[in-house]
Amino acid sequence: MHIPEGQYNLKEFCRVIFDSPERVLEGYHGQRIKAFLYLSDDGWRDYLDEHYETEDLGGITKFVGKYRNRKGAEQPAKFYAGQYKDDLRMVLTAETEEAIRQALRPVSEHSDCLSPMPIMTEDFQTMNEIVLSTYDDMRISEFKSKRVPSLADARTRPDVDREIEYKGADGRDRLDEFRDEYGVVPTRIQYEHENVSIRIDTSGKFTLETVNKESFNILFDLLSEVVVNVLELLDVANQIKFEKREVVPGNLKVQVPEVSSGEIDFDQQVSLMQAENFIKGTKNSDDLNFSFTDVTKQAGSLDFSAQVTDENRGSLFNVSATEESMRIVPKHDCSFPSLVEFYLAVIQLLDGGAEMRLYESQSAA
């Protein structure tokens, strides 16, 4: 993006983009803007300084990384980070997927203070409803949806875990038909309208294919809808931690453990096979880098426990799951991005309706 020098806040920055998209996007192949939302913590700015060439444009931080294009030449990749809310950054860029993959993604992958903002499947449905009720004539040209029993009933074989990708001009009707028939709800949608073409998905990425005021308005409207739950998730993840506290009750200094563990409540009963597929899925994914060791698994009612490492960040936690929930016990260098990313993996690969909260010990009786 070619942004004129200036001191911006996020809104003003967006205005510069949509006021003169021709100038801002001049020379850019795709002519589209991508917005990524990141949960952040205090050290995020220093982290960018360490890994990029940075420049302050008022409330916006420009950061430039490098990537290799298809011809093998090294090129700069430009990104702009602004504050949407405390602890929530919006990164805007016009770079290609390849540049994003090489230059932007590694940031959050290894950082202890930045993590991609996941959107809970339920919030995503609300976002979709907002778009559709605001624009009667909004078309859906493409979507991906998956089975989430708590959000939709299915007429056909409701027990089957399924995922459907659809392309077609009648996507809006199809979405409803698939939902009624198969109980699937969308996790990625491409909207088309006279003036607007925008794509949203549950991993916190928004693609504005038409760069105009309307697209940005939709983006901000949708964000305001999910922000509460997302910041709550951050709050939960930040509280999941393990510390050794020193106490001096007598004449010795001794340690007592202070652990706050997390819990992911499943929306549907999870079977051993699903748990195994989840492990496989994280292994085969390009984006995730979790390893599972010390695994105990038994079918029946699910008895599953393992030690999980976030290989990118080196954080370590233990999980133990029943059919109903999975407890997360932090062990070593456990920071919120690892936990948020793990939760994102769970909602994408295991149970779309799962919710993460702080575990409070309680009698099971």
Next chain:
Amino acid sequence: MTNVDPPESVPEGQETKYRGLYGKCVEHKLAGFPEQSKSENLREEISVQRQHRKLISYSIFPFVQGRPAGYKFFTAEPLEELGVPNFDFLLWNLDGNVIFGEAKSSVPASADTVVNQLEERKEIAENHKEHIEEEYLGSEIDHMEFVVSTYVNHGDKIAKAIIEEGAEFITWVVDAHHDELWIRQARPTSFPDNLEADEPDAMLQELDRRHTHDMSALNGELDRVTTSFGQADVLPTAIIVDQLRVVVQARRVEGRHPCVDRVDIESYVSSSSLNYSEERVTGIVDDLIEAGKRINFLSEWDDDRADLKVVSNYTAKDDLEQVLEDKWVNWRIEDMKDGLRKECEERITAELGRQKQLNEFGVGLQEAEVEEES
């Protein structure tokens, strides 16, 4: 390793004979060696150990996460540093009450042997009360209780044996399927003969008394509490292969080489333990590295990038965990085979020695002397 060179004790001129006899003996012994089942047993041993460690973890979790009746998890394997039989965990409520806990992931049919073992450990713990006060807590112990924790399917059996033996242990049971810990549900299904009381009500009361903690708040707060696998990853007296998992956890990858620094292992060990002295952590790490080298899982790395290399072509942690198990099993199997070879060596040496001695002196020799020579 088969050493066909005869030991020095073999008389001159007998070397060829020795080789022949020794070779036959080894061949015979190895042919009869049930390698398959031995290695299955060893893998089973690893699995039992894992079950045990996880049971400890499930048992202490409520005291790591919270503070039921003020009790916190204090340390795993108290008194281990003294080399005496010890319990698996120690809980403490900071007001002078302690609970020693023993985890039994399985209970044999004759559960009374377990009870006897527990009684012995209890006595040792009581005898070392002062040591715990002075070296661990820094304050006095007012009240000690003893707990045996087991998986839910063994609860009744052990509870019954405890009552029958007239012992005083409280049974906790862990239901790993539901991640629950129960402290009052484990009661014998029938009244043991020795539970003396005239009235059924009184008997029930007595059972209740024996099966619950003196501190009623603990009973109330803990019964059927949700629990989890979480802490206690390194137990100093666990079999070494289970402890060595910590090396897998601590490994990093340089180029294509999985490797680890001593200080990383140390940091993992110390974050998995509570109230171990620095020396004890150092000792555990020393033992780990030494054992890792012995089974050819670790080797010194003459490279600036790390102290030690993990001997494997794999880098993924789950693969490394498998490599670790395989190496340990192989090492144990080879050790058993070496034992057989040693037996052959001793037997053949003794045989040849005896022949010579007999030839020379025409009298028998005591076997002990021959063995000393070999």
